[in-house]
Amino acid sequence: MASSPLEVKSGPVDVLEIAPARWSGRAAVTFDSSARVCRMETRVEELHALCEWLTAEAGYVFATLVVEESPAESWSLRYLFYAPSGLRAEVLVRTEGPHPSVPSLSDLPEGPSYDWHEREAEDLFGVNFPGHPRLGDFVLHEDWPEGVNPMRASFDAARRLETRESNPRWRAPLILSSPGSFAMPIGPIFSDFAESSHFLLETVGEDVVRTVPRFFYKYRGLEKLAEGRPLDRVLLLAERFSGNAAFAHALALCEAAEEICGVEVPQRARVLRTVLAELERLRHHAATITGICHSTALGVAASQAALIEEDLLRLTCQVAGHRYLFGALAPGGLCFDPGEAQCERLKASSGEAAQRLAQLHSQLRYSSSFLDRLEEVGIVSREAALSYGLVGPIARASGVSRDLRKLCPYLAYETCDFPVAIQHEGDGYARLRVFFQEAQTSVAIIRELLNELPSGPVLAGAALTPRSGSAWRAVETPSGAAFHYLRLHRDGTVARYRVTPAAFVNWHGFHLAAENFAFQDFPIILASFGLSNAECDR
Numbered sequence: 001m002a003s004s005p006l007e008v009k010s011g012p013v014d015v016l017e018i019a020p021a022r023w024s025g026r027a028a029v030t031f032d033s034s035a036r037v038c039r040m041e042t043r044v045e046e047l048h049a050l051c052e053w054l055t056a057e058a059g060y061v062f063a064t065l066v067v068e069e070s071p072a073e074s075w076s077l078r079y080l081f082y083a084p085s086g087l088r089a090e091v092l093v094r095t096e097g098p099h100p101s102v103p104s105l106s107d108l109p110e111g112p113s114y115d116w117h118e119r120e121a122e123d124l125f126g127v128n129f130p131g132h133p134r135l136g137d138f139v140l141h142e143d144w145p146e147g148v149n150p151m152r153a154s155f156d157a158a159r160r161l162e163t164r165e166s167n168p169r170w171r172a173p174l175i176l177s178s179p180g181s182f183a184m185p186i187g188p189i190f191s192d193f194a195e196s197s198h199f200l201l202e203t204v205g206e207d208v209v210r211t212v213p214r215f216f217y218k219y220r221g222l223e224k225l226a227e228g229r230p231l232d233r234v235l236l237l238a239e240r241f242s243g244n245a246a247f248a249h250a251l252a253l254c255e256a257a258e259e260i261c262g263v264e265v266p267q268r269a270r271v272l273r274t275v276l277a278e279l280e281r282l283r284h285h286a287a288t289i290t291g292i293c294h295s296t297a298l299g300v301a302a303s304q305a306a307l308i309e310e311d312l313l314r315l316t317c318q319v320a321g322h323r324y325l326f327g328a329l330a331p332g333g334l335c336f337d338p339g340e341a342q343c344e345r346l347k348a349s350s351g352e353a354a355q356r357l358a359q360l361h362s363q364l365r366y367s368s369s370f371l372d373r374l375e376e377v378g379i380v381s382r383e384a385a386l387s388y389g390l391v392g393p394i395a396r397a398s399g400v401s402r403d404l405r406k407l408c409p410y411l412a413y414e415t416c417d418f419p420v421a422i423q424h425e426g427d428g429y430a431r432l433r434v435f436f437q438e439a440q441t442s443v444a445i446i447r448e449l450l451n452e453l454p455s456g457p458v459l460a461g462a463a464l465t466p467r468s469g470s471a472w473r474a475v476e477t478p479s480g481a482a483f484h485y486l487r488l489h490r491d492g493t494v495a496r497y498r499v500t501p502a503a504f505v506n507w508h509g510f511h512l513a514a515e516n517f518a519f520q521d522f523p524i525i526l527a528s529f530g531l532s533n534a535e536c537d538r
Contacts, residue, residue: 064500104131113389124151195533211511226497242535248477252484259471269333284478288530295527332460374428378513378525392480398426466492503535
């Protein structure tokens with residue numbers, strides 16, 4: 001039986017020693033020491049075996065799939081991986097023709113983690129993945145014309161498409177046929193500020209047997225919009241497709257551009273970037289705790305958590321000029337320097353927020369009616385979390401100790417010593433505890449870094465010199481690991497921009513928690529994931 005990712009005995013460093021001989025004649029292996037990336041180009045026929053070896057034996061974890069179309073219908077598919085050592089790996093395959101075809105990896109032990117990536121590539125690029133159990137009807141809903149792939153070079157985004165008429169005879173594919181079973185649709189329209197999404201629950205009585213999620217009602221074509229645009233315009237897109245993690249996504253894009261262009265970020269900016277990333281995480285977790293309390297009809301606790309969230313939003317605006325940190329980042333550093341007075345305010349106010357959250361957590365721990373709705377509800381096992389490649393607090397609540405701030409340290413995380421919040425039950429209460437613990441950790445990191453904040457500039461002295469090239473960066477957003485791939489033309493405009501947010505990965509595994517629990521538990525399980533639909537739809 002193959003080992004689960006991150007559980008292998010041989011460390012990822014062995015790849016650099018073993019891969020050239022192990023895959024001699026089957027893959028060209030090179031290593032970029034500056035980017036700490038091991039690159040392996042192979043034939044389509046070898047892809048399945050190479051990716052299985054890389055994850056099951058070498059200890060790497062699948063991150064994302066990047067599809068690129070070159071002139072004359074030439075295609076490259078780049079499978080990106082990361083490892084606990086901080087090393088990264090790329091597996092590259094090339095194919096030709098108007099209808100590219102690459103074997104599906106969905107039958108591997110960690111095959112579910114490839115599932116949505118392949119479905120997305122099939123919808124947007126028209127890449128076929130033989131062996132995949134279900135392709136089509138994913139990003140592009142039924143009103144899109146057949147045969148249209150909006151990420152292809154031939155697609156004209158300015159041309160209006162004819163809306164396809166719905167089939168009145170269409171029925172949702174169901175698996176239950178026993179007496180008393182029925183299908184309950186939830187969404188896509190919700191009250192309040194909830195974003196569009198649809199969940200089809202197949203139930204027998206009160207027990208949900210199957211959950212089928214459907215997203216992308218607000219697919220915005222972020223990656224298509226980025227093509228041919230200057231970097232500063234794409235930065236606006238990166239920080240605006242998800243208010244929950246605006247700073248984190250903008251940071252990933254900036255770091256990728258800085259790697260391509262060889263820009264050195266000043267140390268003060270690196271530290272302040274880390275502080276602002278943790279401030280965003282703290283605010284996000286307060287909002288998620290608010291949602292969990294609200295879902296259980298705990299009105300007073302929800303109001304207390306919402307007040308903490310609002311105070312953190314106001315603090316962010318006072319320090320950075322925007323409640324969601326829009327406009328804070330620039331390639332090469334930051335667009336502002338908060339100064340000593342604002343840093344002191346940030347330390348004091350974040351510390352106060354930590355105390356209020358600790359008090360709220362203490363009160364919730366002894367509320368039996370609240371715990372009854374969360375404990376042993378919405379369980380995601382560790383094995384399922386590993387198989388689906390879940391990330392962030394959702395994975396850590398199921399005992400998967402993956403945190404890019406520790407696994408692949410960036411910014412000032414290299415010098416911070418902090419614990420990774422881990423729970424093992426995998427239920428709603430475990431997820432709540434992780435959110436509370438990570439909020440306290442964020443405050444500790446903020447205060448530690450501000451106490452030793454170096455002097456100096458916050459923006460690189462030299463302007464960003466455009467270069468052609470590609471890079472990809474991984475950041476730990478509030479919801480988990482996110483991956484940004486960037487390729488620039490020689491004039492500095494964007495040739496390809498690929499974003500894989502944490503919500504895209506974690507929504508794929510949501511059905512694991514929602515199935516085999518009572519129908520009335522669904523909104524609570526939904527809140528305990530703390531995910532954004534807009535971040536997934538992008």
